[in-house]
Amino acid sequence: MIHFFIETLKNKLRNNRIIAKNTGYLTIIECVRIFMPFVAMPYIIRTVGMEKYGMVALAQTIIQYFSVVINFGLDISAVKDVSVHRSDKLALNRIVSTVLFIKLLLFLLCSLVLLIGMLTVPFMEQNKPLIFFAFLTCLSELLFPVWYYQGIEKMKYITLVRSSSILFYTISVFIFIHSEGDYPLVALLQSMGNVLAGIISFYCLLKLEGIRLAVPGCAMIRQMFFESVPFWFSRMSVIFNTNLAKTVSGIFFTMESVAAFELAQKVSNAVRIPTNMLNQAVYPHIARTRDKRFVVHFLWLNILFAFVLSTVIFVASPLLVSLFTGTKVPETISLMRIFCLYTFCTSITICLGSTTLVAFGHPKPFNNSVIYSTFVLVFIYSLLYWMNLFTICNFALALVLTDIFVLFYRLYYCRLYRILTFGKL
Secondary structure: OHHHHHHHHHHHHHHOHHHHHHHHHHHHHHHHHHHHHHHHHHHHHHHHHHHHHHHHHHHHHHHHHHHHHHHOOHHHHHHHHHHHOOOOHHHHHHHHHHHHHHHHHHHHHHHHHHHHHHHHOHHHHHOHHHHHHHHOOHHHHHHOOHHHHHHOOOOHHHHHHHHHHHHHHHHHHHHHOOOHHHHHHHHHHHHHHHHHHHHHHHHHHHHOOOOOOOOOOHHHHHHHHHHHHHHHHHHHHHHHHHHHHHHHHHHHOOHHHHHHHHHHHHHHHHHOHHHHHHHHHHHHHHHHHOOHHHHHHHHHHHHHHHHHHHHHHHHHHHHHHHHHHOOOOHHHHHHHHHHHHHHHHHHHHHHHHHHHHHOOOOHHHHHHHHHHHHHHHHHHHHHHHHOOOOOHHHHHHHHHHHHHHHHHHHHHHHHHOOOOOOOOO
């Protein structure tokens, strides 16, 4: 049966070479984005120490909230708009101009909020250079039009640009990071690489793609803004869910706990690369064709990949922790193994979400599932606090339980709308 699923997907990719090419480009981007920092991570942790690395992780966690505000769900809604109007240059000009205008306004708003935070919030006030360096990466959220290239299914430029910027960061770490006091430079170098990628990709958008920017009309701004609101809520919920544990750990526990959680989370993100890339590349195709048979085969392939990769990481966790930190910290090993369960569930929920529900024109249950999951997570955290079970490992288990809720919620609606039928394959 597994062989049949793989052969079915291969036939689909053979008949849809654009999907195959974009899957390859997206895979290259994500492999470089995830794995190249792993080249530098052992050096960073051993040079600046777990505590300082935890401070960098907490600062970048805070800035991720700003990044989500600047993106405002446009990286989801705009992909579909660009995909639908890919042959209409005037429509593309209007879409791109509107997206960039909205992002610019949100970037200015976030800059003001950051300034207030650096004057009032203790951690941000005590680590102003670190927070500022981390915030610079938000410029790339403004300039980097991944959503455009994904919509037109042309990922070659983005692959080259993103890979080069990450290579710049990785090499720079070994050149400039030499002692514990250099930890703010970790955030600065990463932001510089992202901003460099944003500038180059923005130039390609204007010069190579021929996009002409103009001040968008108020009606277009309102339309795209409100269309993106549900996606923003769901994306903010995702970031809130994944980052709340690190944020709370920075308040109640130590920076070493933040670093341990960050390491386990990064490994989890790396493991999800194959399924994430397939989902991103296949999404425009499913949105156009709404091929239910293909979706069922694709779901089973996601489950297969997720199971195999999660099992491998579960077994290799002690070795990985020793490789990255130089020690076998039991807490970090436990976290990494718990995240294997999270990785397995998340790989399936992603397929059921944007790749299936949104592509078939049902964004509401997709967004609601994520928003409701935040309430579920907060409830579990509150229960842990009330029962005096506040530990970093229990935080990770709470993420697993929350994602199981999302999985069954989305599966219910996929069945309700008759998108998934498992009778005949």
